[in-house]
Amino acid sequence: MKRFNEVDVVLVGGGWTGGILGKEFSEAGMTVVCLERGGPHTPDDYSVPRMRDELAVGQRMSMMVNTTDNTETLRNKSTETALPYRRLGSYLMGTGVGGASTHWNGHTWRWNDNDFKIRSNYETRYGKKYIPEDMTIQDWGVTYAELEKYYDKFEKVSGIAAKAGNIKGKKIAGGNPFEAPRSGEYPMPPLVYGHAGDLFAATATKLGYHPFARPTANASVPYTNPDGVKFGECQYCGHCERFGCEANAKGGAQMTVIPAALRQKTFELRTYAWVTRVERDASGKKATGVTYTNTVTGEECFQPAKLVVLCAFGLNNVHLMMLSGIGEMYDPVSGKGLLGKNYCYQTGSAAMLFFDDHHFHPYMATAGIGAIMDDFHGNWDFDRAPYGFVGGSTVGTAMYGGRPIQWHPTPAGVPAWGAEWKQAAAKWYDRSMNITATGAVMPNRGNYLDLDPTYRNRFGAPLMRMTFDYYDNERKISAHSAEVINRIAAALNPTHLNKAVARQSWSSVPYQSTHNTGGTIMGTNPGNSVTNKYGQVWAVDNLFIMGASLFPHNSAYNPTGPVAAIAYMAADIIKNVYVKNPGKLIHA
Amino acid sequence: MSDTSDQQPRRDFLLRSLAVGAGAARLPLAGAAATAAAPATAAAPAPAPAGYLWLRPDEQAFVEALVNHMCPADPLTPNGMDLGLNLFYDRALGGNWGQGDRLYLQGPFKKGSANQGYQLGMTPAQLFRAGTEGLAAYCAATYQKPFDRLPAEAREAVLKGLQGGKIELANGVPAATYFAQLLQMFYEAMFADPIYGGNRDKQGWKMVGYPGVNTANKVNIVKFSNKPYRPEPAGIADLS
Numbered sequence: 001m002k003r004f005n006e007v008d009v010v011l012v013g014g015g016w017t018g019g020i021l022g023k024e025f026s027e028a029g030m031t032v033v034c035l036e037r038g039g040p041h042t043p044d045d046y047s048v049p050r051m052r053d054e055l056a057v058g059q060r061m062s063m064m065v066n067t068t069d070n071t072e073t074l075r076n077k078s079t080e081t082a083l084p085y086r087r088l089g090s091y092l093m094g095t096g097v098g099g100a101s102t103h104w105n106g107h108t109w110r111w112n113d114n115d116f117k118i119r120s121n122y123e124t125r126y127g128k129k130y131i132p133e134d135m136t137i138q139d140w141g142v143t144y145a146e147l148e149k150y151y152d153k154f155e156k157v158s159g160i161a162a163k164a165g166n167i168k169g170k171k172i173a174g175g176n177p178f179e180a181p182r183s184g185e186y187p188m189p190p191l192v193y194g195h196a197g198d199l200f201a202a203t204a205t206k207l208g209y210h211p212f213a214r215p216t217a218n219a220s221v222p223y224t225n226p227d228g229v230k231f232g233e234c235q236y237c238g239h240c241e242r243f244g245c246e247a248n249a250k251g252g253a254q255m256t257v258i259p260a261a262l263r264q265k266t267f268e269l270r271t272y273a274w275v276t277r278v279e280r281d282a283s284g285k286k287a288t289g290v291t292y293t294n295t296v297t298g299e300e301c302f303q304p305a306k307l308v309v310l311c312a313f314g315l316n317n318v319h320l321m322m323l324s325g326i327g328e329m330y331d332p333v334s335g336k337g338l339l340g341k342n343y344c345y346q347t348g349s350a351a352m353l354f355f356d357d358h359h360f361h362p363y364m365a366t367a368g369i370g371a372i373m374d375d376f377h378g379n380w381d382f383d384r385a386p387y388g389f390v391g392g393s394t395v396g397t398a399m400y401g402g403r404p405i406q407w408h409p410t411p412a413g414v415p416a417w418g419a420e421w422k423q424a425a426a427k428w429y430d431r432s433m434n435i436t437a438t439g440a441v442m443p444n445r446g447n448y449l450d451l452d453p454t455y456r457n458r459f460g461a462p463l464m465r466m467t468f469d470y471y472d473n474e475r476k477i478s479a480h481s482a483e484v485i486n487r488i489a490a491a492l493n494p495t496h497l498n499k500a501v502a503r504q505s506w507s508s509v510p511y512q513s514t515h516n517t518g519g520t521i522m523g524t525n526p527g528n529s530v531t532n533k534y535g536q537v538w539a540v541d542n543l544f545i546m547g548a549s550l551f552p553h554n555s556a557y558n559p560t561g562p563v564a565a566i567a568y569m570a571a572d573i574i575k576n577v578y579v580k581n582p583g584k585l586i587h588a
Numbered sequence: 589m590s591d592t593s594d595q596q597p598r599r600d601f602l603l604r605s606l607a608v609g610a611g612a613a614r615l616p617l618a619g620a621a622a623t624a625a626a627p628a629t630a631a632a633p634a635p636a637p638a639g640y641l642w643l644r645p646d647e648q649a650f651v652e653a654l655v656n657h658m659c660p661a662d663p664l665t666p667n668g669m670d671l672g673l674n675l676f677y678d679r680a681l682g683g684n685w686g687q688g689d690r691l692y693l694q695g696p697f698k699k700g701s702a703n704q705g706y707q708l709g710m711t712p713a714q715l716f717r718a719g720t721e722g723l724a725a726y727c728a729a730t731y732q733k734p735f736d737r738l739p740a741e742a743r744e745a746v747l748k749g750l751q752g753g754k755i756e757l758a759n760g761v762p763a764a765t766y767f768a769q770l771l772q773m774f775y776e777a778m779f780a781d782p783i784y785g786g787n788r789d790k791q792g793w794k795m796v797g798y799p800g801v802n803t804a805n806k807v808n809i810v811k812f813s814n815k816p817y818r819p820e821p822a823g824i825a826d827l828s
Contacts, residue, residue, distance in 0.1 A: 049827040052801040055780035060685055067692040074704055083700040083707050086692040195814045237803035359814050363798055364805035404779035404798045417658035417747070417774060422795065426664055429796035455694060507703040 002301040007031040010290055010305035012275045012320065013312035015099025016560065017546035017567040019257035021309055024571035026264035030579070033303055035273035035292055038096030041254040046244035054403040058242050063103045065093045070457040072315065074508050076469040078332060078446065084455050084463065090507065091514040092242070093313050097271060098254025100313060100514065105241045105367035105400065106217030106250055108160050109557035110151045112144040112180035114380055118553060122390055131390060134445040135473060136342055137553050141524040142533040142566070144180045150565035152183055158251035159223050159231050161188040162215030176212045178378035191220045191234065195360050196397045196433035197371035203491050209373045214396060216368020217251035227260045234366050238401035241367035272296045276459055278308055278324040278543060287543040293459065307542050307574070314549035318519030319464040322451050327530055327539060330448050338530050340450045342443035342518035343466065344554035347474045347503050348393065349482040350436040351489050352409045354496040360433050362402025372396025376484060377440070377556040389473050391440030393481040393556045398436040404429065411496035435489055437481030438513070440556045444471045449519045469506050478502040515559050517551040525588035532586040534570045541583055544570060638675055638785070642682025647720055651677045653736035657743045658774050665791045676777035676786030686713035712769060719766030722757030723750070782823045793821040801827055
């Protein structure tokens with residue numbers, strides 16, 4: 001085994017959080033090695049016209065993880081036999097330098113105390129009995145006030161285009177009226193809505209809702225971030241979601257924090273480095289570094305470090321903790337154990353609207369375009385009691401590219417092939433718009449992650465096993481969101497309407513969301529969580545975890561905002577407090 | 589050209605070719621049936637028909653009939669073969685994706701729930717081949733004719749039967765899974781960049797009004813908001 005010299009920090013994964021921490025630590029003079037299992041990034045990766053290939057990139061998913069390297073096994077209930085996620089579908093993980101930030105849509109939200117204090121909030125307003133016994137929600141132990149400046153920093157670094165709705169308590173017209181107070185405006189004005197967004201916004205407003213432009217990492221104007229990184233102006237090219245941006249108009253780690261870290265002499269990025277295990281000393285309470293395989297040579301390597309930080313996609317962080325045997329595995333029967341607990345996903349619903357007399361040009365789009373409303377999620381005044389759920393959903397338009405293999409909508413009842421199909425596809429391609437909802441998922445005792453007893457990855461390690469389904473709470477959220485969508489759709493008076501229907505059970509087949517959360521949750525003490533609010537593992541002081549695996553539940557919002565903000569907060573306390581006096585940052 | 593009604597002589601042509609000499613017919617040409625009747629000395633039509641790389645002759649006949657059925661000639665586009673859809677199937681099945689790229693194929697293989705997704709131990713190419721064998725047996729038993737010789741109504745009934753899982757394939761291939769792949773490939777063939785063989789002359793894109801890689805819309809999204817706009821599409825080859 002090849003053994004490297006010890007460094008101050010080893011980062012597992014080179015996406016947003018690895019890039020953020022790599023930059024912050026190396027600029028503070030710490031020696032950092034970042035290990036990325038995928039390949040390097042060059043600007044040529046996204047060269048045009050080859051990047052604008054729907055078949056290769058959007059359909060065969062050339063930018064995503066290869067399931068033959070590693071995947072998960074899936075089942076809805078623990079009474080079933082889990083089977084491999086053989087072909088990507090429901091969620092799409094990225095790989096290589098930049099990780100999912102290379103292909104993401106860029107939707108970036110500031111989660112607030114509605115979520116961070118979820119159990120307290122609901123118990124106070126609706127009473128303890130309102131929360132089902134099998135719903136394992138808990139307060140996070142972090143507050144919006146602590147994260148505000150870090151949200152602000154990330155919005156500037158990643159280049160978020162949007163309009164503020166609340167600056168220091170003052171409501172601003174045009175923004176999200178339900179957002180928590182911000183210290184300042186977004187760095188860029190919002191994108192245009194497009195015709196579908198215009199229609200949705202006008203009608204939703206008439207119905208008394210509060211639509212606004214979805215906050216997203218697509219540069220609405222030419223932009224230079226605080227580190228001097230230049231963003232091109234978004235051209236609404238329609239090749240954004242699942243694609244890389246050749247114009248650097250979509251903020252990603254590969255074009256912002258990682259190049260900035262690479263300018264520091266003390267930062268080293270090692271690609272094709274697949275970490276297989278976090279190593280600990282004999283006490284088990286101190287990490288000594290990580291073992292990885294160089295996937296080019298096959299050589300096994302050990303990288304010693306004073307501090308180990310897991311910065312991979314959330315599911316992979318959980319998997320690595322399990323493969324390293326750190327922490328007690330969650331048992332759904334006894335409710336004991338914390339590793340793998342509170343795995344969550346998202347729900348939602350969608351309608352398609354067809355208009356004889358409108359032109360939507362669905363290909364004039366970005367992955368973040370559209371009008372959206374937060375009346376049934378961020379709006380705490382929305383009374384959930386009549387619906388009986390915890391959480392909520394955001395509702396808006398999601399016209400992300402109009403690429404025709406995946407976008408050729410036809411009214412219900414039209415045949416799927418033949419002359420009639422051709423006529424319908426030709427007629428409606430340009431005359432259709434959608435309205436979609438993204439809904440929260442609350443943790444349930446029966447939803448969890450553990451190791452599969454049968455299936456293995458390319459290194460012979462057990463795959464992670466995902467046991468997940470929607471429970472009553474999620475079905476109620478989905479049904480409510482479908483009702484809202486159908487109300488707005490009816491008010492738009494389309495020629496045909498494919499109505500929104502509630503999701504009942506989770507299927508791994510159609511794409512839904514890459515917002516897989518939980519498994520190494522944060523909390524207030526070692527009895528209810530794997531880490532504290534800084535991602536510091538209670539049981540191993542010098543091991544930290546970043547990413548959405550820290551989330552004790554999932555919201556209707558996209559996860560990247562708090563993922564990045566928590567990383568910045570952790571970076572600050574590690575640089576300023578931990579390195580001077582290594583040990584527990586919180587005693588509980 | 590390339591009509592595949594029940595009068596279609598394509599299968600006969602293939603069988604004849606095979607009978608004449610194995611070497612001569614080892615790589616039958618797409619659309620060869622239509623040119624076979626022409627004198628050997630006729631000037632080559634443009635564009636030259638492309639050959640098959642992966643599909644066997646019986647599979648070629650099936651795919652040609654399938655794509656002409658799914659995409660009949662009408663005022664919107666020529667028929668499926670004239671769009672090159674059959675070639676898309678050939679290239680896709682013979683290429684990386686068809687051969688199982690990015691598909692986790694470690695066993696054991698078990699029939700899962702619908703929510704668990706694809707669980708067969710077969711690559712897309714293997715699924716196509718086994719499914720098409722099963723379908724040939726079904727058509728022979730039911731109609732005493734191969735799919736490509738069936739009239740349009742019978743073809744439609746067969747495809748609907750596969751889609752709904754109402755047809756059981758004797759070799760055990762799940763009919764709905766097989767058909768879902770055929771149908772997904774049809775959309776891909778219609779709308780993928782022409783560089784992959786289908787969507788010839790960007791006619792699939794023209795049919796719906798998709799501009800391909802012509803995509804600088806910063807001005808257009810405002811200028812043409814809710815107004816008709818049909819730019820001439822461009823493909824990868826046009827910009828390379």
